[in-house]
Each structure stands twice: as structure tokens, then as C-alpha cells.
Ligand SMILES: *[C@@H]1O[C@H](CO)[C@@H](O)[C@H](O)[C@H]1NC(C)=O
Ligand SMILES: *[C@@H]1O[C@H](CO)[C@@H](O)[C@H](O)[C@H]1NC(C)=O
Ligand SMILES: *[C@@H]1O[C@H](CO)[C@@H](O)[C@H](O)[C@H]1NC(C)=O
């Protein structure tokens with residue numbers, strides 16, 4: 024591992040997190056990392072005994088669980104963000120410190136902090152790979168609790184009683200948690216063009232007390248949310264606030280990795296691109312869009328206006344949720360419209376997870392579904408709107424939401440999805456992601 028890394032490091036790029044220095048902020052970067060799907064044979068989570076339809080069932084289950092944790096507690100003074108650790112489905116291979124120490128962590132657009140299990144461990148979950156040892160990294164620095172970096176963690180950070188280091192505590196929706204201290208160190212991101220990118224002074228969580236549903240194959244989480252502590256925000260100017268991904272449909276015969284692009288590599292341009300504003304709303308972690316209506320064929324169904332009289336920022340876009348989830352009444356209107364446009368006989372999902380299903384052997388003629396985001400009409404392919412959940416059944420890949428409306432990843436497959444956190448917009452371009 025080490026030798027592979029040192030040879031790749033021969034031609035690396037250097038930049039610095041804006042938290043500690045703006046020295047390199049002028050140099051614009053473009054790089055691309057592999058997103059290793061947990062169900063891909065390259066992933067340590069891969070379970071070869073599962074069939075593709077079992078994997079899909081499991082992912083729908085995880086996705087519904089995740090939605091339950093995306094709740095906003097509006098009664099509290101500061102909104103409580105609950106995220107779930109089993110929601111992140113893509114792993115990213117990165118390295119921390121000097122010399123670079125490899126960690127395989129879950130990439131998650133639903134949270135901000137990048138953390139890993141650190142030595143010494145007060146209480147860690149079992150991890151197959153060795154733990155990161157701050158003492159072995161010459162570039163590791165503790166962050167003080169009076170610093171702006173510590174403030175970036177807001178409610179999650181505090182000053183330890185006995186010293187001045189910045190402590191953090193992060194709880195996830197499923198009662199998993201990580202506690203430790205905030206530090207800064209060099210992060211090396213493997214790049215698909217074999218030129219790893221090194222970023223100095225990245226804010227990280229060094230977790231000394233971590234517990235919950237974390238898997239022994241993973242050593243932490245990489246938060247790609249919109250909050251101040253997120254890697255995206257930390258890369259800031261150097262990537263012009265841009266990242267994009269293209270999710271390859273998961274089928275039995277492909278193990279193609281999806282790509283996560285940063286900076287100049289994350290431009291989404293050319294024919295067919297549509298863009299919609301990113302709405303700033305609390306919590307900053309989530310990426311909010313405005314969905315005005317959905318068309319089924321020529322029938323347009325408006326998104327219900329909220330109590331505050333607006334539709335602005337009514338849906339979050341998330342790479343880690345499978346289904347597209349909508350408010351219950353809206354979903355049921357949509358389902359009625361889709362059902363009445365299809366002549367085939369409805370079948371029941373024996374597991375009762377999805378409600379509009381048909382026989383998989385039927386030559387299903389599905390209506391064209393168009394998502395009308397503010398300024399961006401996104402026309403879904405039938406493979407975005409319907410999903411085969413077993414040998415027998417094909418079902419509508421939308422559902423009623425227990426909490427927030429979420430634009431899920433089945434709807435995003437085979438689109439290049441670009442986030443521009445500076446110009447505040449999200450762009451979609453129909454793309455064959457396996458060919459990227
Ligand atoms: C992750 O990086 C390590 C260290 O470079 C390498 O040995 C390993 O094969 C990589 N894993 C994947 C799935 O790319
Ligand atoms: C998914 O969840 C449902 C209901 O909670 C359960 O009946 C079903 O067995 C689960 N499916 C899988 C594949 O775990
Ligand atoms: C979508 O997210 C789910 C749940 O997080 C995951 O299991 C699934 O494989 C993802 N699908 C795609 C196409 O990325």
C-alpha cells in the first residue's frame with residue numbers, strides 16, 4: 024500500500040484548506056475520485072451471496088430508515104440534524120496524515136464532518152484496518168477550542184474541561200455516535216487520473232469513542248454536506264464550490280464505479296443541461312431544491328404549498344436515499360395519475376414496501392414523468408421511475424415520506440448531477456454514467 028501511494032505521490036497537487044490558510048486559494052483544481060458502491064465487488068461490504076434484487080430490497084429498506092432520520096425538530100432553538108450512519112452507501116478511499124495513512128470511509132451527502140477512528144481508543148467499534156495514529160503523522164495538529172475551526176462545528180464542538188483542545192460529539196439518527204477531538208491534517212484524495220491531490224490542514228474529527236452501527240470494514244465518514252465543516256466547504260475556492268457525480272445503475276454484470284468530481288472536473292455543460300437554484304435553509308448540511316410540480320404525461324400535479332405559503336426549498340437532493348419521497352397527499356395524487364395512465368393489472372408487493380407494482384413479465388408502457396424543478400424540467404427515463412424489485416415485480420420508485428421530501432438516487436441515475444455551492448445551483452444532464 025505504502026509503495027503504491029508513494030509512487031502516486033510523485034506528481035501530486037497541493038492545496039490548503041481555507042480554514043487555516045488561503046495561500047493556495049487562487050489555484051483552481053479539478054480532480055475525480057472513485058465512489059465505490061457498498062454493493063460493488065470492490066467494496067469490503069460486498070456480500071457475494073446476495074442476489075441483485077435482494078441488494079435492491081435492502082437498499083430500499085436502508086433508504087426508508089434514512090428518511091426517518093432526516094427529521095427537522097422545529098421546536099428546538101437550533102435545528103437538530105439527525106443523520107444515519109447506515110445511509111451512506113458509497114465508500115471513498117482517502118489517506119490522512121504524513122506519511123499518508125489509507126482509510127476507507129463512507130461518503131455521505133447527508134452529513135458534514137470527516138472523521139475516523141483514532142488512537143488512543145477509549146471505546147472504539149471493531150475495525151479490521153489499523154487505526155489512525157495522530158502521533159505517527161508529522162502534519163497532524165490539534166485544533167484549539169477558541170479557534171474559528173472549532174466554531175465551524177457549532178453545537179457539535181465544545182472545550183474539554185481539562186485542556187483547550189476542541190472536543191466534538193456527533194450523534195446519528197440510529198443512536199450511533201462519535202466523540203473525540205477536532206484536528207487538522209493533510210488529506211490525500213486518490214484521483215482517477217493517478218495524480219493524487221493533497222490538501223493541507225483539513226479539519227477532521229479524531230474519534231476516540233465511537234459506537235453504533237458502524238461496520239468493521241469502514242473506518243469513518245466523509246461528510247459532503249453543505250455545512251461549514253464539510254470537505255466541500257473546506258475545499259471552497261480551490262474547487263469553486265463545485266462537485267458532481269454520475270451514478271451508474273447497479274446491475275448484476277457491472278461493477279463500474281461511479282465518479283465523484285471536484286472543481287474544474289465538476290463542470291456540467293453542453294446540450295441538455297438544466298439548472299435549478301440551491302436554496303439556503305437550515306440545516307445547512309442538506310441541499311435544498313424547489314420542486315414546483317410533477318407531470319405524468321400531460322397531467323401536471325403541483326407540489327402542495329407549505330403552511331408558510333411557499334414551495335421554496337421543499338425537497339432535498341440526496342445521493343444516499345434510494346426512492347424519491349414526497350409528502351403523503353402529493354404522493355397519492357401522483358400514484359393515482361401514474362396508475363391511471365397504465366393499462367396493465369396492478370400487483371401487490373408482498374413485502375408492502377412499494378405500493379404501485381406490476382408483473383415484471385408484462386410489457387409495461389409507463390407514462391413520461393417530468394420533474395419540474397424551479398427553472399429545470401428533468402424528464403425521467405422509465406428506469407428512473409420504475410424499479411424491478413424481484414423476479415416477478417416492477418414497482419413505481421416513489422413513495423410517501425415520513426418527514427422531508429427527498430429526491431432519491433434512482434431518479435438521479437444516468438444523470439450527471441452538478442452542485443455549485445458558489446453560484447447556488449444544481450444542474451442535471453442526461454448522461455450514460457457507465458461511459459464516463
Ligand atoms: C484503497 O487504497 C488502498 C491504499 O492505496 C489500496 O490498497 C486499496 O486497494 C484501495 N481500495 C480500493 C477499493 O480502491
Ligand atoms: C425490509 O423491511 C420490511 C419491513 O420493515 C421487511 O418486511 C423486509 O423483510 C425487509 N427486507 C429486507 C430485504 O430486509
Ligand atoms: C441509492 O441509495 C441506496 C441507499 O443508500 C443504495 O443502497 C443504492 O445502491 C443507491 N443506488 C444507486 C444507483 O446509487
Ligand SMILES: *[C@@H]1O[C@H](CO)[C@@H](O)[C@H](O)[C@H]1NC(C)=O
Pocket residue numbers: 145146202232
Ligand atoms: C463514550 O461515550 C459514551 C456516550 O456518551 C459514554 O457513555 C462513555 O462513558 C464514553 N466512554 C469513554 C470510555 O469515555
